[in-house]
Amino acid sequence: MTTVADAQTPLSLVRRRAELVRRVATVESVTTLAGTAEAPRYVRLVLRGAELEGFTSAGADDHLRFFAPGADGVLVLPEIGPDGPVQPAPGQPRPVSREYTPVAWGGTGEDATLTLELVVHAGGHASDWVVGAQPGDTVAVGGPRGSMLIEGTPAWYLLAGDLTALPAIRRHLAATAGAPTTVLVLVAGEEEAAMVSDELVLPAGASLRVLVDADVATGSTAALAEAVTSWTPPGDPAAGFAFVAAEQSIVAPAKARFSVLGVTTHVAKGYWRLGDDEHHAAH
Ligand SMILES: Cc1cc2nc3c(=O)[nH]c(=O)nc-3n(C[C@H](O)[C@H](O)[C@H](O)COP(=O)(O)OP(=O)(O)OC[C@H]3O[C@@H](n4cnc5c(N)ncnc54)[C@H](O)[C@@H]3O)c2cc1C
Known part of the structure; x- marks a missing residue:
């Protein structure tokens, strides 16, 4: 149902800044x-610790920086100054981090937790670490x-991506409020397809199509691109939100x-780039 207030709020994306806080935690479960x-x-990773109290994340495709120990087992912690991250002095080790979507958080004191989900792939700093991660490890x-927030109420949603986007897709899905929603998820095989079907709780109005392409890990997005380019919005192209x-x-x-269709409110991001370690998506 469109309310008078909704009708007065044209759909747009707004960026909200948040104070940068560094939090040290231990691994609760993997x-x-x-x-x-083997x-x-x-992988679902639950972190625990008093510094996680107060953690919050307003946008469905927010990302945090995750700092994990390297192959030598040493965790180099970042320093945060009044103007943001402080560069280490020459010759000092550099903190290594990767971008992940907060999945769930809450609790107080030592019981505060934060959940992340990581795609495991060959030769990645965080990915290699999580394969051997143990409860009690420090990160x-x-x-x-x-955060990028949607202002107004989308009349429809397109939520599409590979498994790196599954946490963001799940968070967007929680806000669709019955609007017609097409979910497209690209996976490498049938076991991952079954996991996606199990993990995604589809609200009223949402339909899921899982696309299988064995070459996802080597950067193939052809099946997803084909599905996105044959998708059409279920109504006014300017009245909905598309995330890819x-x-x-x-x-x-x-x-x-999106340009051909006239979809004006959208996010299309490279969450990773083949051959690019420490890839930063354009914001
Ligand atoms: C806003 C945002 C949110 C994100 N949220 C998540 C999330 O919730 N969960 C998640 O798993 N990822 C997420 N990602 C993607 C993640 O940050 C990258 O995949 C990251 O490179 C993983 O770090 P790594 O240390 O494992 O690999 P890196 O050391 O960064 O990369 C090493 C090599 O691995 C390859 N590579 C990187 N990622 C993949 C992959 N997924 N599959 C196959 N090969 C890969 C690249 O070719 C790269 O050269 C997000 C990215 C962004 C920008």
């Missing part, structure tokens, strides 16, 4: 959701530094499709 304990493909998070995130090669076809 659960393999796809793959095996060769996980998708840190920083941020989110800001996967390997960088999805960005150009997604933006081209």
Whole structure:
């Protein structure tokens, strides 16, 4: 139902800044959701600790920076000054971090927790670490530094991506409030497809299509691009919200499709880029 207030609020994306806070925590649990304990493909990581109290994340595709120890087991913590992260002095080790979407958080004191979900792939700093992660290991998070928020009430949603975007898709889905929603998720095989069907709780109005492409881990987004370029909005193209995130090669076809259709409120992001360590998505 469109209310008078909604009708007066044109749909737009607004950016909100947040104070950058560094929080040190310990690993509470590591659960393999796809793959095996020896060769996980998708992992849920729960962190715990008093510094997580007060953590919050306003936007569905927010990201935090996750600091994990390297192969030598050493965790280099970032320093945060009044103007943001402080660069280490020459010769000092550099903190290494990767971007992840906060999945769930809450609790107080030592019982405060934060949940992340990580795609495991060959040769990644965070990915390699999580394969051997144990309860009690020390890690840190920083941020989110800001959020992109939808102002107004979308009449429909397109939520599409590979497994790196599953946490953001799940968070967007929680806000669709019965609006017609197309969910497209790109996975590498049938086991991941079953996990996605199990993990995503589809609200009224939402339908899920899982696309299987064995070459996802080597950067193929062809099946997702094909699905996005054949998708049409279930109403006024300017009245809904489209979110697409996967390997960088999805960005150009997604933006081209939105431009042709006249979809004005959208996010199309490369959440990772083949061959690019420490990839930072354009914000
Ligand atoms: C806003 C935002 C939110 C994100 N949220 C999540 C999230 O919730 N969960 C999640 O798993 N990821 C998420 N990502 C993606 C994640 O940050 C990258 O995949 C990151 O590179 C993983 O770090 P790594 O240390 O494992 O690999 P890196 O050390 O950064 O990369 C090493 C190599 O691995 C390859 N690589 C990187 N990611 C993948 C992948 N997914 N599959 C196959 N090969 C890869 C690249 O070719 C790269 O050269 C998000 C990214 C952004 C920008």
